[in-house]
Amino acid sequence: xxxxxxKMKFNFTWRIWLLIIFLLFSLLSIFGTPFSLFQKGVLIxxxxxxxxxxxxxxxxxxxxxxxxxxxxNSLEDFSRILNEKFPSSEKIKMIIKTDESEVILYTKxxxxxxxxxxxxxxxxxxLDLEGGSRALIQAKDKKLDSAxxxxxxxxVSNRLNVYGLTDIKVAPVSDxxxxxxxxxxxxxxxxxxxxxxxxxxxxxxAKIGNETVFVGGHKDISSVCRNDxxxxxxxxxxxxxTQYVCEFEFVVYLSESAAQRHANITKDLKVNVxxxxxxxxxxxDFYLDDKFLEGESLFISEGLKGRVTTQxxxxxxxxxxxxxxxxxxxxxxxxxxxxxxITGSLPYKLEIIKLDTISPLxxxxxxxxxxLAGLISLTTVALIIFVRYRKFKSSLAxxxxxxxxxxxxxxxxxxIKWNLDLPSIxxxxxxxxxxxxxxxxIMDETTLGKFLSLKQRLKRAFAIILGAYFTSLVSLxxxxxxxxxxxxxxxxxxxxxxxxxxxxxxPAFSDIIRKLEx
Numbered sequence: 148x149x150x151x152x153x154k155m156k157f158n159f160t161w162r163i164w165l166l167i168i169f170l171l172f173s174l175l176s177i178f179g180t181p182f183s184l185f186q187k188g189v190l191i192x193x194x195x196x197x198x199x200x201x202x203x204x205x206x207x208x209x210x211x212x213x214x215x216x217x218x219x220n221s222l223e224d225f226s227r228i229l230n231e232k233f234p235s236s237e238k239i240k241m242i243i244k245t246d247e248s249e250v251i252l253y254t255k256x257x258x259x260x261x262x263x264x265x266x267x268x269x270x271x272x273x274l275d276l277e278g279g280s281r282a283l284i285q286a287k288d289k290k291l292d293s294a295x296x297x298x299x300x301x302x303v304s305n306r307l308n309v310y311g312l313t314d315i316k317v318a319p320v321s322d323x324x325x326x327x328x329x330x331x332x333x334x335x336x337x338x339x340x341x342x343x344x345x346x347x348x349x350x351x352x353a354k355i356g357n358e359t360v361f362v363g364g365h366k367d368i369s370s371v372c373r374n375d376x377x378x379x380x381x382x383x384x385x386x387x388x389t390q391y392v393c394e395f396e397f398v399v400y401l402s403e404s405a406a407q408r409h410a411n412i413t414k415d416l417k418v419n420v421x422x423x424x425x426x427x428x429x430x431x432d433f434y435l436d437d438k439f440l441e442g443e444s445l446f447i448s449e450g451l452k453g454r455v456t457t458q459x460x461x462x463x464x465x466x467x468x469x470x471x472x473x474x475x476x477x478x479x480x481x482x483x484x485x486x487x488x489i490t491g492s493l494p495y496k497l498e499i500i501k502l503d504t505i506s507p508l509x510x511x512x513x514x515x516x517x518x519l520a521g522l523i524s525l526t527t528v529a530l531i532i533f534v535r536y537r538k539f540k541s542s543l544a545x546x547x548x549x550x551x552x553x554x555x556x557x558x559x560x561x562x563i564k565w566n567l568d569l570p571s572i573x574x575x576x577x578x579x580x581x582x583x584x585x586x587x588x589i590m591d592e593t594t595l596g597k598f599l600s601l602k603q604r605l606k607r608a609f610a611i612i613l614g615a616y617f618t619s620l621v622s623l624x625x626x627x628x629x630x631x632x633x634x635x636x637x638x639x640x641x642x643x644x645x646x647x648x649x650x651x652x653x654p655a656f657s658d659i660i661r662k663l664e665x
Contacts, residue, residue: 158662166655169647170551173558177268186265188212188246189225195259199252205260209245216242222264229257269561272568282331283320283501293319296327303329316566320635323625328500351488352434353459355412355447360431361405361459363488369400369457371485381477382462384470391473395481396462399488406457414453425449431459461488517572521579525549528583536590540663545586548656552582555647556640570637577637578644581619585612585648589657616649 159167188210194201211219214228232239238255252258285291291299296319304317316332351363361367372378379397386392401409416427430444445462463484465477525546533542556575560567589612619641626638 160655160658160662162654162658166551166651169555169558169651173555176558176562177270177554179269186210186246187218187220188265189219189222189262190265191245191260192263193261198259199254200250200258200260203250203252204248205243205245205250205258209247210265211243211245211262213244214241222262225262233257270557271561271564271566280333281501281503282499283328284331284497284499285326285328287496287498291327293321293327296321296329300329303331329497350434350437351484354432354434355409355416355429358412360409360412361399361401367402367405368488369402371400371488372398373485379481381474381481384473384477387466390466390468391470392464392466393470393473393477394462394464395477396460397481397485399459399461401457401459403455403457406455409451409459410453410455413447413451416447416452418449418452427452433461517576521553521576524579532587532590538663541590541660544656544659544663545583545590548586548652548659549579549582552644552648552652553579555651556644559643559647560640565639566636567640568636570634571640574637574640575644577641578648581615581645582648582652585615585653586656588612589653589660612649612653616645619645 191205191207191209191211193207194205211225213219214225214232217224217228219225219228232241233256238253241252241254241258243250243252243258286295286299300317300319316330318330319327320330321327353360353362380395382394382396384391384393413427416429418425419428424446426449427447429447431447432444433440440463445460461484463477463480465473465475465480467473467476528549529542529546532545533539536542553575556578557567559565560571565571623638623642626634
């Protein structure tokens with residue numbers, strides 16, 4: 148009876164304990180605490196910057212749990228409640244409770260936010276799987292060095308963030324030839340706004356005659372009125388033939404140097420007397436990307452002649468088939484113009500090298516196919532191993548080790564917030580393939596004749612595995628920069644996978660096999 152108990156006993160080595168600890172850590176990283184699995188509500192994925200919702204504290208990443216005391220359990224609940232509360236344009240009070248705070252809104256329009264289901268895991272999916280748009284851009288007629296591309300990345304990121312786009316990734320990348328590019332990814336968005344913003348330099352100038360008064364950016368612009376109806380908003384709408392026109396106006400606060408420049412330019416201008424008032428002989432003209440904005444010029448009143456003023460009212464208009472369309476077009480034009488004034492012009496004219504639009508439906512179907520194919524492949528490999536070696540426990544250990552390797556890779560990816568895209572999934576599949584090869588090598592070495600001890604055979608197996616590991620590592624490093632960074636996901640994920648295998652899972656598997664053989 149004592150001998151039988153000793154046979155059944157399985158001692159866990161420190162390598163096996165290390166594997167178990169990493170598995171637990173990975174599961175916690177992927178799924179979070181058990182409490183988070185039962186969390187109800189909808190996740191805020193985006194909040195428009197210039198909105199009441201943003202001003203009152205709603206932020207991306209918060210979870211809306213209830214509206215006016217009514218619980219939110221799904222996207223359907225959220226849409227139904229908003230549709231019931233906003234049948235007309237009357238201003239109402241609305242209390243939104245999130246997992247972080249309680250927000251009170253007084254508004255006549257639905258909150259300008261985007262929401263989604265609460266994800267079941269912390270794994271972040273890239274554009275290939277989540278859907279959205281991706282652009283690879285470079286400076287036109289100029290080769291940028293690493294410092295210049297980093298500065299460009301900061302400016303573009305600032306402009307996109309001010310514009311209100313969410314889930315943005317702006318990163319400088321390069322290829323093996325030393326060419327520097329900018330990679331812009333926006334999950335869950337169409338490329339229209341992206342293309343419009345980066346294809347134009349956004350060089351804004353205000354001129355009197357041929358002399359520049361101020362340009363967009365912090366050098367000449369102290370601030371721009373955005374959230375105050377007394378100094379910004381749609382001022383008037385009217386019918387014009389078969390369409391409608393809405394006029395917007397907002398105040399720009401100039402720096403002292405720009406205000407002094409305005410005074411110096413206007414002090415010698417003549418005054419024209421008209422039926423509507425006395426104005427200077429020249430207007431304040433606006434140019435965007437060196438193109439004159441027709442119909443946007445402003446009269447300069449006589450009282451501003453030679454005067455240092457830090458406030459300038461900028462106006463424009465939007466046109467549509469209906470009043471609502473015109474109003475919306477005016478808001479969009481005003482928002483874009485304020486964005487350019489705040490962020491300034493891009494330092495270089497840009498050209499789009501590659502622009503992709505990815506459907507989220509493709510990603511969902513692809514994930515299902517990959518999961519099913521991976522499950523079938525692992526099961527098939529386990530059966531082949533069982534037929535080859537006739538050892539059920541060893542075959543089961545090989546299958547469990549491969550699955551644990553995948554879990555640890557996903558756990559590390561979720562911990563470092565690495566977006567899994569199609570190249571990353573390919574890297575995981577490549578890791579599974581090389582991992583199974585290494586596990587088979589370990590099993591082959593344990594089945595050799597007894598002229599070598601089991602420990603010596605496992606050492607020889609690891610010599611082979613380490614040689615393959617360093618060969619793979621050296622070959623993968625250039626892929627981080629190849630293809631202007633588009634293969635980076637494959638390279639990084641594969642490096643993580645093979646490193647996890649060599650340092651954690653395969654040593655633990657060798658101990659498991661040794662225990663089973665003994």
